[in-house]
Amino acid sequence: xxxxxxxxxxxxxxxxxxxxxxxxxxxxxxxxxxxxxxxxxxxxxxxxxxxxxxxxxxxxxxxxxxxxxxxxxxxxxxxxxxxxxxxxxxxxxxxxxxxxxxxxxxxxxxxxxxxxxxxxxxxxxxxxx
Numbered sequence: 001x002x003x004x005x006x007x008x009x010x011x012x013x014x015x016x017x018x019x020x021x022x023x024x025x026x027x028x029x030x031x032x033x034x035x036x037x038x039x040x041x042x043x044x045x046x047x048x049x050x051x052x053x054x055x056x057x058x059x060x061x062x063x064x065x066x067x068x069x070x071x072x073x074x075x076x077x078x079x080x081x082x083x084x085x086x087x088x089x090x091x092x093x094x095x096x097x098x099x100x101x102x103x104x105x106x107x108x109x110x111x112x113x114x115x116x117x118x119x120x121x122x123x124x125x126x127x128x129x
Contacts, residue, residue, distance in 0.1 A: 005120035009070065012116035015109055016067030016081060019088075020060045027056030070117070078117050078124045085113040 030053030066084060069077020088110045092103040 008116040012113045013070035020063035023060035027053045085110040
């Protein structure tokens with residue numbers, strides 16, 4: 001129950017809100033201007049950019065809710081946050097060939113989120129009392 005632990009957990013919540021914003025922007029771009037996301041024949045395998053945009057907007061909504069839940073120290077948000085961060089790491093390993101620098105940055109940020117939500121779980125236990 002240290003101040004550092006509280007700060008790291010707050011940082012994880014803010015990272016979820018930032019990720020939600022990025023995914024929302026990508027979703028809107030996929031719906032409005034799909035040619036901005038097209039890489040080439042060897043690029044991303046996306047057949048329907050409208051569906052991709054809607055999926056990104058749904059993910060952004062989930063990340064937004066998890067971010068607010070983490071900031072409010074809700075235990076369910078902690079669990080969903082860990083699951084989402086693990087899934088994001090797997091997804092960014094899949095995109096590593098096409099966007100290596102961005103993938104590395106997001107893998108590191110998701111590792112920080114996993115660290116914050118697992119090591120500093122006492123922040124969520126204190127809130128539950």
